[in-house]
Amino acid sequence: MPHSLILGASQGIGFGFVQRFLAEGHIVHATYRDRISAAPLLDLAAQQSNLRLYALDITEESQIETVLGTIAESLQQSAEPADKPADKPAELSHVINCIGILHQGDLQPEKSLRQINSENLLTYFQVNSIASILLAKHLTPLIKNSPRTVFATLSAKVGSIGDNQLGGWYGYRASKTALNMFMRTIALEYRRTCKSTIVTVLHPGTTDTQLSQPFQRNVPPEKLFSIDRSVDQLIDVMNGLTINDSGEFFSWDGTRLPW
Numbered sequence: 001m002p003h004s005l006i007l008g009a010s011q012g013i014g015f016g017f018v019q020r021f022l023a024e025g026h027i028v029h030a031t032y033r034d035r036i037s038a039a040p041l042l043d044l045a046a047q048q049s050n051l052r053l054y055a056l057d058i059t060e061e062s063q064i065e066t067v068l069g070t071i072a073e074s075l076q077q078s079a080e081p082a083d084k085p086a087d088k089p090a091e092l093s094h095v096i097n098c099i100g101i102l103h104q105g106d107l108q109p110e111k112s113l114r115q116i117n118s119e120n121l122l123t124y125f126q127v128n129s130i131a132s133i134l135l136a137k138h139l140t141p142l143i144k145n146s147p148r149t150v151f152a153t154l155s156a157k158v159g160s161i162g163d164n165q166l167g168g169w170y171g172y173r174a175s176k177t178a179l180n181m182f183m184r185t186i187a188l189e190y191r192r193t194c195k196s197t198i199v200t201v202l203h204p205g206t207t208d209t210q211l212s213q214p215f216q217r218n219v220p221p222e223k224l225f226s227i228d229r230s231v232d233q234l235i236d237v238m239n240g241l242t243i244n245d246s247g248e249f250f251s252w253d254g255t256r257l258p259w
């Protein structure tokens with residue numbers, strides 16, 4: 001049975017991935033931060049023994065280390081001695097980081113320089129950029145011998161420097177740009193340390209979640225994807241990737257985005 005790890009599974013696209021991978025027969029390891037927003041995920045875990053939940057605030061490195069250590073033990077216990085050497089743990093086929101913030105309470109995307117505030121910028125970078133590199137650091141021992149793992153992080157097209165024609169959203173944009181550089185650099189190191197891991201950065205397209213909800217007014221209906229549609233599209237993109245695609249930035253339709 002394949003194992004997958006979904007971070008930021010309480011709601012939105014992350015919760016969509018959890019449901020999809022369970023339906024496909026995976027053992028799904030899923031993280032959530034807040035029990036209230038995660039109520040549907042907690043309910044699902046009560047009915048599904050293949051769903052294993054972990055509380056995680058991604059801004060706390062010690063929590064990342066603890067959660068990944070627990071998952072490593074679980075993979076070890078899931079080894080099948082009949083057809084695998086005893087020291088070969090079960091494999092993680094997918095690690096998908098769906099954690100991200102665009103707005104959160106008083107933190108709102110900036111429309112102009114007047115709204116720039118260093119505390120908010122730090123929050124954007126902590127959650128949207130630094131989280132993925134800390135994750136990659138503690139993930140290495142779990143995937144270094146895996147035959148094929150896709151390590152994906154959801155980024156956003158607005159993080160593309162080459163594509164930026166509109167301006168605004170300084171913190172969100174720049175934190176996604178930094179995320180993209182971290183993932184590209186992780187891909188280069190993983191070529192040596194986790195040779196069969198495909199590192200990828202994915203733009204899901206505008207998807208109907210609480211994150212995009214306040215900004216959906218000018219989005220034509222055909223460009224506002226349901227969560228199920230986004231998950232389908234992103235799974236199609238990930239299924240088509242080879243190791244030669246590692247370190248690239250893909251849109252929901254499989255096209256490469258400019259950095």
Ligand SMILES: NC(=O)c1ccc[n+]([C@@H]2O[C@H](COP(=O)([O-])OP(=O)(O)OC[C@H]3O[C@@H](n4cnc5c(N)ncnc54)[C@H](OP(=O)(O)O)[C@@H]3O)[C@@H](O)[C@H]2O)c1
Pocket residue numbers: 007008009010011012013014032033034037038056057058059098099100101102127154155156157203204205206207208209210211212
């Ligand atoms: N939706 C779109 O249109 C769109 C477009 C482009 C890119 N994206 C990207 O796609 C990803 C998923 O977006 P979404 O629309 O599914 O957003 P969402 O519904 O708001 O989900 C975001 C997830 O991140 C979690 N999270 C936030 N801060 C966290 C922290 N400090 N520690 C742990 N978890 C934390 C949230 O947990 P809580 O429930 O506890 O808040 C939630 O599970 C994000 O990276 C976003 O930037 C989305």
